[in-house]
Amino acid sequence: MEYCLVKRTLTIALAINLLSVVQTDNFRWTHLEPPGTLYKVVGERLDLECSYFKDDKTNLSDSLSMQRCRSRVCVTLPSETINRTSIRTSIESLLVEDGQTYKCSFKLQPDTMSLTYVKVGYRPSPPKDIYCFSRNHLDMNCTVTLADRDARSELVPNITVYFQSTRSTKWLKCPNYNARYHYCYWRAPPISGKDLDNDFVINRGYIILVKVMNVLGSDQxxxxxxxxxxxxxxxxxxQFKGINITSRKAVLTWGLPEALFPVTFDIDFEINYTSKWDPEKQIIYRSKKQMRKVMKDLIPNTKYDVSIRARGRRMVLDERSWSPVNKVSFKTKKDAPSAAPRSTVGGYFLSRPGINNTGDNCALQIYLKPVPKKQRNCDLSDMSYRVTLEGETNPEYKVVDPAATLILVLSHKSCLNKGPNRVIVQACTEGYQCSRKRSVIHIPSVDKDSDTDSTSNRSHCGGIWRHTFYSVLVNSGLCQCKSC
Incomplete structure (x- = not known):
C-alpha cells in the first residue's frame, strides 16, 4: 500500500517537471527566423530576423542583438529595426567563411537566446580526375580526385561509382568503395555475378560513371x-641485374611477374643510368617484349647506377601508370693495368728493356682521363685512343730506342671533340710498380677540317700528343729506375 502511494507521488512529480520543461521550451522569449540549419550556396543572400515575444508594451528592439559565433568567439552584426519587438540583419553575398552559428539574444535576459546554423558551400563540380587500372587482368581499381573546391568544402560530398560494360545496358554500383580515399574496387567473381556482361573481362570496353552529391546539388x-x-x-x-660486364658493355636482364604480359602486351621500359662522368640521367626507351637490354659504348673502370620501370605500351600517359622503380649498380672493367688511378677510363702500358742489359725495366704507363663535363662537348663513350711509335713496328709497343717518338692519338667518332683532353703519364717498373708521381699533359685539339700537312692528323678527329720516350721518362722526371 505504501509502495503504491510512493510510486504515484513520484510519477506526479515527474510529470509536473516534464510539463514545466515543455512549457519553457515552447515559450522562448526570443526567436530567430529561419530556425534550425540552413545550407546556402556561395554568393546567395542571407536574411535573418530576431524577435522577442514577452507581453510587454515597451520598446524592446533596442535590447535585441544578433551575433555570428565560431569557437565561442562572437561578433555582433549590424541590424535594422522592424518593429518594437523585432530586428533584421542581411548578408548580401555569402562567403564560405560566413558558414557559422548565428545567435539571437535579449540583453536584459542573457540566458535567453535562439540559434540558427548556417553552412555555406558550392554545388558539386565534376570530378577533377578519374584514374582506373587493373593489377592482374581480373579486377578494376578506380581512384576519384575531387575538384579543388569540393575537396576543401565543409559540405562533405558523397561519391558513388558505377560501371557498365559496353555489352550491357545496366549500371552496377561499385561493391567495394573506400570513402576516405575515394577508391573503388571490384573483381570478376568465380561464377557469374549480377550481370555476366558486366563482369570484368580483359580486352573489353567499360564506362565508369562517378556522381558527386551534397545537400546543395549533384554533378557527375x-x-x-x-x-x-x-x-x-x-x-x-x-631479378633486375647486370651480367656479362666488360670494360665497354653490359647486359641488363629482368623478369615480369605476370606470365601473360610477354604474350599479350607490348611494354615500354624506361631505363635511366648515371655515372661519375655523366651525373645527369641518361634515358633509354624500349617498346619490345624482350626482357633484355645491351648497354654499349660504356666507359671502362666506371660505376654505373641503373634504374628501370615499365608500363603497358597502350597505357595512358600518366606517371601513375609506371611500375615501381628497380635499381642495380655495376662497375665496368679496366682497360689499363691494375696500377691505374681511379680516375682513369683506360690506358696503355709501354715497357722498355733495361739499358745496358742491367735488367732494370723502366716503362711508360699512359692513362686517358676525361676533363670535367663542363669542359667537354661530347660523350666519353664516343671517344677512343691509340698509341703508335714512329720507327717501331713491335706490336707489343716495347720501346728499344729511347729517342723513339711516342704518339698518342685521341679520337672522337663524330668529330665534335674540341678538347682540351688530358693524359696522365706515369713511370712504372716491369712488375707494374709505378711511381706515385704523375704528370698531367694536355692534348691539343685537331679539327677534322683543320689545314695541316700531317697525314696522321687528317685521319682522325681529336688531339695528338707527340713526345720522345726519353723526354717523357727522364726530362719529365717520372722514371724512378736507376738505370734510366
Missing part, C-alpha cells in the same frame, strides 16, 4: 575505357 562525370588492356599495370619487375 564519365570515363570511357575502350579496351581494358590499356589500363593493366605492371606491379613490379623481378
Amino acid at each position: 562525370s564519365e570515363l570511357p575505357i575502350d579496351d581494358t588492356s590499356t589500363i593493366v599495370t605492371i606491379s613490379n619487375l623481378h
Whole structure:
C-alpha cells in the first residue's frame, strides 16, 4: 500500500517537471527566423530576423542583438529595426567563411537566446580526375580526385561509382568503395555475378560513371575505357641485374611477374643510368617484349647506377601508370693495368728493356682521363685512343730506342671533340710498380677540317700528343729506375 502511494507521488512529480520543461521550451522569449540549419550556396543572400515575444508594451528592439559565433568567439552584426519587438540583419553575398552559428539574444535576459546554423558551400563540380587500372587482368581499381573546391568544402560530398560494360545496358554500383580515399574496387567473381556482361573481362570496353552529391546539388562525370588492356599495370619487375660486364658493355636482364604480359602486351621500359662522368640521367626507351637490354659504348673502370620501370605500351600517359622503380649498380672493367688511378677510363702500358742489359725495366704507363663535363662537348663513350711509335713496328709497343717518338692519338667518332683532353703519364717498373708521381699533359685539339700537312692528323678527329720516350721518362722526371 505504501509502495503504491510512493510510486504515484513520484510519477506526479515527474510529470509536473516534464510539463514545466515543455512549457519553457515552447515559450522562448526570443526567436530567430529561419530556425534550425540552413545550407546556402556561395554568393546567395542571407536574411535573418530576431524577435522577442514577452507581453510587454515597451520598446524592446533596442535590447535585441544578433551575433555570428565560431569557437565561442562572437561578433555582433549590424541590424535594422522592424518593429518594437523585432530586428533584421542581411548578408548580401555569402562567403564560405560566413558558414557559422548565428545567435539571437535579449540583453536584459542573457540566458535567453535562439540559434540558427548556417553552412555555406558550392554545388558539386565534376570530378577533377578519374584514374582506373587493373593489377592482374581480373579486377578494376578506380581512384576519384575531387575538384579543388569540393575537396576543401565543409559540405562533405558523397561519391558513388558505377560501371557498365559496353555489352550491357545496366549500371552496377561499385561493391567495394573506400570513402576516405575515394577508391573503388571490384573483381570478376568465380561464377557469374549480377550481370555476366558486366563482369570484368580483359580486352573489353567499360564506362565508369562517378556522381558527386551534397545537400546543395549533384554533378557527375564519365570515363570511357575502350579496351581494358590499356589500363593493366605492371606491379613490379623481378631479378633486375647486370651480367656479362666488360670494360665497354653490359647486359641488363629482368623478369615480369605476370606470365601473360610477354604474350599479350607490348611494354615500354624506361631505363635511366648515371655515372661519375655523366651525373645527369641518361634515358633509354624500349617498346619490345624482350626482357633484355645491351648497354654499349660504356666507359671502362666506371660505376654505373641503373634504374628501370615499365608500363603497358597502350597505357595512358600518366606517371601513375609506371611500375615501381628497380635499381642495380655495376662497375665496368679496366682497360689499363691494375696500377691505374681511379680516375682513369683506360690506358696503355709501354715497357722498355733495361739499358745496358742491367735488367732494370723502366716503362711508360699512359692513362686517358676525361676533363670535367663542363669542359667537354661530347660523350666519353664516343671517344677512343691509340698509341703508335714512329720507327717501331713491335706490336707489343716495347720501346728499344729511347729517342723513339711516342704518339698518342685521341679520337672522337663524330668529330665534335674540341678538347682540351688530358693524359696522365706515369713511370712504372716491369712488375707494374709505378711511381706515385704523375704528370698531367694536355692534348691539343685537331679539327677534322683543320689545314695541316700531317697525314696522321687528317685521319682522325681529336688531339695528338707527340713526345720522345726519353723526354717523357727522364726530362719529365717520372722514371724512378736507376738505370734510366
